Amino acid sequence: MGGPYRITGDKYPRMRPPRRRGRLAFLATACAVALGLLGWGTLQLIDVFTGGGNPASAAGAKTICSPRASASPRAVAPPEPGRITVNVLNATTRGGLAKKTADELKKRGFRIGEVGNAPKEYDKKVKGAGLLLGPASALKTSLPVLATQLPAAERRTDAARGGAAVDLIIGDAFKELSPEADADRALAALAQPRQEPAKEKEKEKRDC
Template structure:
């Protein structure tokens, strides 16, 4: 055909291809966005219903409402006084201190081992209130419990020492054990864990 219906040149292909390519790109981008939204929504629903996921818990925590750290349990459980054997040794020139102190510790529930004078290593050489001496394993177990009875005493360990018994070596600065009421309070604070921190009201 000729005349006004005749088509010349390559306008038709160049006009159609850009339109088709643009449509495909748009459809592809829309599909990727839709899949991303579906996936994100699924993850959020799982977090909501299972309560898991660090992201959900972080988003739900308001500023200033973070819960405090939970108390960590002791590496070793602390023994009770009746499970601790104490040797009471006098390193001073004052007579009768070892027996008197041992009797008071017995009343407070401790087991009493040897009672007498300190060895030459400590005799008349302890200037403070006293020394609490035990095996290495007692540093975080028996010695802290015994220290509630004489807070100012120095704590020492001997790696070569055998047995579980500990020594209370009375020094020149010793006057008496701490009062039973104070010792009981210190022992309670030592053995009972502190309550976990709770979030602020309104969090």
């Protein structure tokens, strides 16, 4: 060919447009990203409707509340009067009170230990109805049981004291032990398990 179309050199003119490799790479990357987003969205929808693998949180699942564990250990049943040894000591100026009181406690099932006058540290120094004294272990066992017989008495413990016996030290304001019927009712109430307050139960239901 001559004129302007004359071929010169050893190369032929390009008769088709160049390949657009950059566009193909971009389209491939875009497709991969789209597929990834689609898969991620599908997993999110599955988690929403299944509760993330937790049956209890799935849509429409019913929550079941289990009883709440107590914060404190279950109370030990108080000992029976026949297992409690009581020393009856008179700290007043009135004679015969220790013997009379000890006889009455024995009728009510208590074991009687020493009967006599109070030691010097308590003699004529107990102004109330009485003083119930025992070792530290008796604070929630023997002393509450003995207190059913004389509710107005003060309770004390002595960490250095040995043995299991407790003292009933009669004070100036003492008149007599609680009526036996009242003492029996107090003993029965003491032996009953502690009931959870209604308000606490209602709060637990709301929490569920």
